[in-house]
Amino acid sequence: MEKGLKIRLYPNKNQISLLNIIFGHARFVYNYFLDYSKRTKDYKYTNWSKILTDLKNSDSTSFLKNADKFALQNSLRNLATAYANFFSKRTNEPVFKKKHNEQSYRTNFTNNNIVLYENSIKLPKLGNVKCKYGKDIQKNKIISVTIKLLKSGIYEASIIYECEEMMLPKTGNSVGIDLGVRKLITTSDGNTYISDLDIDRINNKIRKEQRRLSRCELHSKNYNKQRKKLAKVYQYKDNYMLDTIHKATKAIVEKYDVIYMEDLDIKDLIKKQKLKIHKRKMLLSSLGQITTLLKYKCECYGKELKKIERYYPSSQTCSNCGKTYKVGKSETYRCPHCKLIIDRDYNAAINILNYGLAHN
Ligand SMILES: [Zn+2]
16 A cells, blocks of 8 residues: 655755756756647657657756656656646646746655655755654655655655555454534543644634735735745644644544544534634644544554444434433533533534444
């Protein structure tokens, strides 16, 4: 099974100038063959590949010899894919790559040319580049790495690696999970993961930087500086949330063999709440990621994810006496029948587990 991992790179000055050269070469090749295919209507990768060899051997373009050879080949492959998508009407026609847009190239693993260490990654032509979060996949076989310079000025590597199915030890435990907007995940044994306070904290930061940007004179030096800063906060938000969701979902599949959750319409769940647009968007993507990653991790680690019927009233039912009661918007469930007082999401999670166990 192939998996992907994104890590942030911290290249030194020398590596930055080398990276600029490789980005430039990869872009040159892409644009050269885009122009060539537009003129000649020759869209064949194998033909392009032959011409690329000629280019490397001709005087005016012999600089290409110095580039990471996989980066150039992959530029051609990307162009071929872009055309394939265009011809099958999935995307627009490929366009020329520009220097001021996001820069990237992809390199492939061969003969240990790429090695991941705990705090650095060895890459062809660049040597060891400082990075974060290397240790998770050190033992896995790397297939390819895409190196990117994002608009925010951040360097990033997306690593594709082979992962053998890693069965996690069975624990004999089952759990019910309630997804919500205040606490994103609540489990039937009373644990909560990811609260909306995290989301508010990051959204406030974004709003603050946006306000600062709106006070800058358009396209002034400060404006550009502030725009980069804002892009960085957005980047931080994506990384932080994804990282938190990865950790939470991993913790859950480690702890339980069978995970029950409601077959939710996330859009519908969020629509019912009065939320600011930033928060709405963030919740929509976060809850989506939680469901996707839970499903994926269960498959990967040999655990089971079971969905229970969408219209089961998990938050209206008392987990103690089983009678139903319309709870309204309150965060606490107070049962008028048996006098139980319990957190609303915790109550729902217990009901989901009980329903799941009873209907299997
Ligand atoms: Zn009750």
